[in-house]
Amino acid sequence: MDVTGLGKTYKVPVREAGLKAALKSLVRREHREVHAVSDLSFSIERGEMVGFLGPNGAGKTTTLKMLSGLLHPSSGQARVLGYEPYRRDRNFLAQITLVMGNRNQLQWDLPVVDSFEMNRAIFGIARPDFEATRDELIDLLEIGHLVTKPVRNLSLGERMKAEICGSLLHRPQVLFLDEPTIGLDVTMQKRIRTFLAEYNARYGATVMLTSHYMADVTALCKRVIVIHHGKLLYDGPLSELAERFETSKTIGVTLAEPDRDLSGYGEVVAVDGARVTLRVSRAEASTVAARLLADLQPTDLTIEDPPIDDVIERVFATPDEPGSAQPTGKQRG
Amino acid sequence: MTTTPPSTHGLARPEQVRRRDVVRTLVGVSALNELQYRVNFFLQLFQSLVALATAIAVVALVFLYTPTLGGWEPWELMVVVGVHTALGGVIRSVIQPSMQLLMEDIREGKLDFALTKPVDAQLLVSLRRITVWPLVDVVVGFGVVVVASTRIDSATVPGALLALVAVLLGAVMIYCLWLVITTGAFWIVRMEHVAELFNGLYQAGRWPIGLFPGWLRLLFTVLVPLALAVTLPSEALTGRAGLLAVGGATLFTAALVAFTRWFWRLGVKSYAGASA
Known part of the structure; x- marks a missing residue:
């Protein structure tokens, strides 16, 4: 995965509060450019698990969306598995997965297995492969007793495990995980973490993970990429993060x-x-x-070193001035 | 830089086969699940029969005062009622549920998942939710058409075949119309009332299009081809419309399909450009 000078600028309408301003904006709408992500460069080796950190609104989700083909970059270039994501080449999409912790993609009213069946058809997985992978994932995630229930009857944690299972049936090479453990209790977080590590080891998949729980990142990722206000702040080993910012x-x-x-x-x-x-x-x-x-x-x-949570807090407290950002240039691959 | 070919796991089958498999699976899964709720079948049957009885009562009422209505005789008008009922069933079973789900997904930003799948997104969003029980209306409507046409002298077998083609065209037209309206949700967020608006308009299709004044006829033919979808099959069956009219409708439908495809893509592009 190679990202060079990637940027995304949104054009958002702006108006001041009040009726007068509202009426005025009906006639002439003023726009402001918001640089969600700017000049982001990094590369990730195959099989690497990278933590992607940043405070709310730092541009993490925007970046993940550009890398998974949902958003067209405003500038720069991204290459994932050799494809340009925004073209949404079917061969590209068949090898990636995007999991968002706060949204579910399983069919709400249907039993989980039926959603899996749909994914089998969509990804064109041969039946024997599908069944083997499905059973293996169900086993790894310990959700055998849940899959015949409709999604709406599952708890948040159960649903998340089912989501992850469904997103991996086609054995993707690249996993974009946006807050996969959000809202889950500690035990469930731990189980999902263990599973992801296991999946990565078994299939050599590349994982890019965002999480508000530093425990997820410390358990899974040796390397972290930190962005703040859409800019790269740090890219390097998690262990050196403290040295640089603390x-x-x-x-x-x-x-x-x-x-x-x-x-x-x-x-x-x-x-x-x-x-x-x-x-x-x-x-x-x-x-x-x-x-x-x-x-x-x-x-x-x-x-x-102080607890990693404190370090991260300090990193994000870095004022947003061009001079203060310290991209390391420690880009591998 | 070379692209990585897909792993042997996914996309193991050619596009065409996959597409068919997707359609079959989506339809099969939703249908099987709904079949569990048998009580819905009786509710729907009851509802269909009440709706039909009301429609017949209205037609009977009209013909109490006049022997023909704009040249349509009672049994001919029953053909219109039958086609209207059957197409209504198709809409509520196959078209509307997926479109309403799509509208929700666009609003809540959940369309991401459809767009990150290696299959045509339009196909995926158009078949995601199917409710089987309104199909009872298709059976009831078809029954009405059959019964009515045995009492119409002008009904012929070629006419019936043309009518069948016209019904299919009508269903495609209505699908396109729905998708175009729903695609509007990419730009206009509040589209919840569209379903009611559509159903209101669809009620107008109960009557042959020729009964409306000129400007409404134009509106219901070109802009909102609802009446065209219902009237044309009835006209074909009763010998009012021939090959030429159905051919014209085919061209119109083809153009509409192309426009819908273009408009959908435009919507997806704008979605990709704007969502955070």
Whole structure:
């Protein structure tokens, strides 16, 4: 998958509030250009699982829609499996899948298996292949007892598993997953995660995943692409994300004698009995740790990056100025 | 850069075979599911018979005061009633349900899924929901036409064959009309009342088109070919319209199909360009 300078600009009508403005807009409509995505470049190797991160409205869905052929890019070029997605070549569409967590594509009133049957016909899957894949997926997702029920009778999590099963019957090579675990409980999220990892390992499929749950991303993706205000902010290993954007580290110390004031060493984030958590700047982390060890002889001391959720929050807090964005140029493939 | 050929898993069969399989599966799946609700059959039968009785009563009422209506005799008008009932059944069973689903999907942005499938999207959206029970109307309407035509001297076998062709053309015309209106949902979001508007207009098709004043005749023929769809088969059966008229309708239908296809594609293009 190769994306070069991809951009999407929407033209949206604008008018001020009030009746007068409404009437005026009937006669002469003013438009404003909204750059949902601009100058996005990256490439993804076959079989890679990439987390696609960004706050709401960052342009994630727009990008996924361009890559799956639903939207015509305003600028730049995308190539997926060698095809230009917007042409919607049947051979291209037969090898991809798009799953959106907040929308369902199974037939609401029909039993799940009937929707699967429709997909068999639509994708032209040979009957024996279809049955083998279907049974395998049903087994992996543990939905054997659900598939004869109408979709409307399923819970959100059950429906999502059925959705994912239905979207993979044609064994797509490329999976675009937009919030596949949204609204699901932790157990269900975990099960879907395990399944996706299994699918990726089994079929070598490329996966591009957006999720608000960082646990999804940390469990599945070694690499993340972060966009903000439609622009590329970071592309590289998940593990280096903290290094680039996080200016602090967390030091946890377990003291031999509790109730000591450590505010002289750094910002005290939490105190839990003898366990104290400090936030210190990255550059000073090792010096502070050495001082703590020398001064207090703690029974335990750890230096960690802050939780990934905090890192992400910090990344998105980056002001939207051209100079502040730091695309890494670390593009592989 | 070379394109990757599809895996052997999907698209294992040629386009034509796949298309037929899609049609068969979509129809089969919806039909089988609805057949489970047997009570709907009796409800529909009851509804059809009441509607038919009302239609007959209206026709009988009219002929209490006049021996012919614009040249149409009672049994001839019953042919119009029969065709109207049968086509109405086709509309409510095959055309309208999918179109209403399409309208919802466009509004809620769910059309994405139809557009990311390796099959003609128009075919897919046109056959997604089929309700079988209104087909009772097709049987009832056909019965009325058969009974009525045995009492009409001018009814001939070639006329009946022409009428059959005209009915098919009528169904295609109405499908096109529905799809064109529904495609409007790509630009105009609120289209929910279109079904009622359409059904209101369809009621006008109960009467032979010749009974309407000139401007309405034009409207119902060219712009909203509803009356044409119902009247032409009746005219063919009663010897009022011949090969020429049906040939003309064929050309008109072909043009309408082409226009509908073009308009649908335009809609899809605009959808792809605008949705977020």
